[in-house]
Amino acid sequence: MTYSAQGVPGGAPGTLVRRVLPVLGVVATLLLLWEGARLLFGFSEQRLPSLGSIVETMFTRTRGGTGPLLIVQMLANGWATFRVALGGFVIGGLLGFGLAVLFMRLPVLERGLMPYVIGSQTVPILAIAPMVVVGLGRMGAPAWLAKMVVAAYLTFFPVTIGMLRGLRSASPQSLDLMRSYAATPFQYFWKLRFPVSLPYLFTALKIAASAAVIGAIVAELPSGAREGIGVMILNAAQYYNSRPQALYLAILVAGLVGIGFYGLVVLAEHLIVKWRT
Amino acid sequence: MSTPPIIEFDRVNKVYQSGGGPVTALLDVSLSIATGEFIALIGPSGCGKSTLMRLIGDLEQPSSGTVRVKGKTPAQARLDRDYGIVFQAPVLYEWRTVRRNVELPLEIMGRPPAERRERAMSLLRMVGLGDFGDAYPYQLSGGMQQRAAIARALSFEPSILLMDEPFGALDEITRERMQTELLSLWSNATPRPTVIFVTHSIPEAVFLADRVVVMSPRPGRVQRIVLIDLPRPRVFETRESPRFFTLVTEVREALRATENERVGA
Numbered sequence: 313m314t315y316s317a318q319g320v321p322g323g324a325p326g327t328l329v330r331r332v333l334p335v336l337g338v339v340a341t342l343l344l345l346w347e348g349a350r351l352l353f354g355f356s357e358q359r360l361p362s363l364g365s366i367v368e369t370m371f372t373r374t375r376g377g378t379g380p381l382l383i384v385q386m387l388a389n390g391w392a393t394f395r396v397a398l399g400g401f402v403i404g405g406l407l408g409f410g411l412a413v414l415f416m417r418l419p420v421l422e423r424g425l426m427p428y429v430i431g432s433q434t435v436p437i438l439a440i441a442p443m444v445v446v447g448l449g450r451m452g453a454p455a456w457l458a459k460m461v462v463a464a465y466l467t468f469f470p471v472t473i474g475m476l477r478g479l480r481s482a483s484p485q486s487l488d489l490m491r492s493y494a495a496t497p498f499q500y501f502w503k504l505r506f507p508v509s510l511p512y513l514f515t516a517l518k519i520a521a522s523a524a525v526i527g528a529i530v531a532e533l534p535s536g537a538r539e540g541i542g543v544m545i546l547n548a549a550q551y552y553n554s555r556p557q558a559l560y561l562a563i564l565v566a567g568l569v570g571i572g573f574y575g576l577v578v579l580a581e582h583l584i585v586k587w588r589t
Numbered sequence: 590m591s592t593p594p595i596i597e598f599d600r601v602n603k604v605y606q607s608g609g610g611p612v613t614a615l616l617d618v619s620l621s622i623a624t625g626e627f628i629a630l631i632g633p634s635g636c637g638k639s640t641l642m643r644l645i646g647d648l649e650q651p652s653s654g655t656v657r658v659k660g661k662t663p664a665q666a667r668l669d670r671d672y673g674i675v676f677q678a679p680v681l682y683e684w685r686t687v688r689r690n691v692e693l694p695l696e697i698m699g700r701p702p703a704e705r706r707e708r709a710m711s712l713l714r715m716v717g718l719g720d721f722g723d724a725y726p727y728q729l730s731g732g733m734q735q736r737a738a739i740a741r742a743l744s745f746e747p748s749i750l751l752m753d754e755p756f757g758a759l760d761e762i763t764r765e766r767m768q769t770e771l772l773s774l775w776s777n778a779t780p781r782p783t784v785i786f787v788t789h790s791i792p793e794a795v796f797l798a799d800r801v802v803v804m805s806p807r808p809g810r811v812q813r814i815v816l817i818d819l820p821r822p823r824v825f826e827t828r829e830s831p832r833f834f835t836l837v838t839e840v841r842e843a844l845r846a847t848e849n850e851r852v853g854a
Binding site for chain 2: 499
């Protein structure tokens with residue numbers, strides 16, 4: 313009887329250690345390689361800053377010594393970007409979901425619109441972002457909304473594709489079963505097609521989470537915004553020659569935001585998709 | 590048979606359009622099934638026995654001829670929820686617990702939650718899964734999953750039970766136990782549902798059925814109907830009785846005749 317033996321999700325002791333150790337191992341290896349390369353090739357602080365100097369930069373005060381610590385300011389910027397990404401993720405997710413449902417119900421629409429949906433993703437986001445941000449700004453939309461729209465632009469696509477696939481993945485027999493119960497179209501959807509598609513949806517949302525962060529950062533470049541990782545990157549790039557540490561820190565914060573976002577999606581998946589181990 | 594037929598096939602043909610031209614799945618099938626009868630459909634692969642079952646369930650439409658279920662069209666019978674269905678695969682919805690799987694038809698039919706729950710739990714106890722209501726399907730063995738699927742089909746007390754090789758994926762030991770369990774569920778139900786049971790197994794058909802409908806392949810036709818006069822309740826010893834062997838032989842001969850005909854043709 314397999315019931316009591318397995319199936320307690322994530323319950324086994326040692327799972328945490330098994331998951332965390334490899335990650336820490338890679339971090340340690342990268343740090344060693346970094347410092348090793350500096351020693352081996354004799355890079356200067358300007359070419360490849362030492363880890364020590366990066367950490368030191370974290371704890372310098374901004375605005376010539378009167379402002380908050382740089383790391384605090386950077387995390388605040390990361391939080392600002394995260395909020396934009398989250399907003400865009402929700403807008404794009406809903407749009408992607410809506411398109412998938414529409415395409416499933418009306419294959420004519422899928423044939424007609426899908427080329428444009430795919431085309432939308434081949435246009436460089438760097439070109440689209442200023443149009444959206446400036447264009448929406450002129451129409452009187454708040455800057456945060458314009459930025460979210462750019463993040464949503466990158467988010468909806470994987471959700472549409474993944475969800476559409478999921479909505480079509482109900483087995484013929486599971487559909488026969490619904491038919492034998494004389495289920496309504498509404499019941500077909502909520503009691504069969506939607507739950508079947510959830511694993512596909514979460515796979516898509518994981519891709520969408522990192523896409524949303526990229527979209528938010530790119531949207532912060534042309535907006536004349538005062539906060540966000542995009543702004544931080546622009547500033548740090550400007551002073552890269554004299555102080556490269558700041559750009560590495562900006563990248564680190566961007567990575568943290570992306571991983572954090574991804575982690576939230578994984579957490580939601582664990583809470584919702586309980587029937588698979 | 591004095592009781593009026595619950596299911597009637599009148600000169601039914603079913604032709605599929607395939608890449609290589611039309612394929613006749615059923616040819617001129619006429620068959621009458623009485624209320625409360627246990628019918629086994631047997632025949633080699635491609636004899637249309639599943640198709641015949643699916644016509645009853647309005648999962649497919651005949652090309653010509655008529656099928657009547659309780660005097661209605663199969664479509665109307667389906668809308669009236671006259672039958673429950675069990676496939677070879679359990680087809681449990683994996684995101685629902687076992688109990689909520691059994692509740693599914695009742696949920697769709699809009700029964701109140703308390704009634705659903707009570708009915709599901711009593712059925713699960715009946716099929717020996719009383720302790721597994723809160724488990725997910727993947728946590729159950731194949732035989733247990735199929736028991737849950739049977740409980741689900743019985744949950745709304747349909748007057749007809751369509752079973753498409755329900756024990757085909759189980760091992761022989763589990764299979765024989767499930768046959769006995771099915772018969773006891775069937776005979777304890779009031780009123781007794783009419784069962785259409787599709788199978789590949791000759792002993793299974795003889796052990797379960799009142800009548801075994803032997804079908805011939807390509808095109809699928811009713812070759813012979815073997816009346817199974819074994820006394821009920823059928824028990825372990827039934828399978829060892831001389832009469833059982835005689836009937837198994839009779840069905841086997843009928844099946845062989847369908848093959849000889851093919852070779853001869």
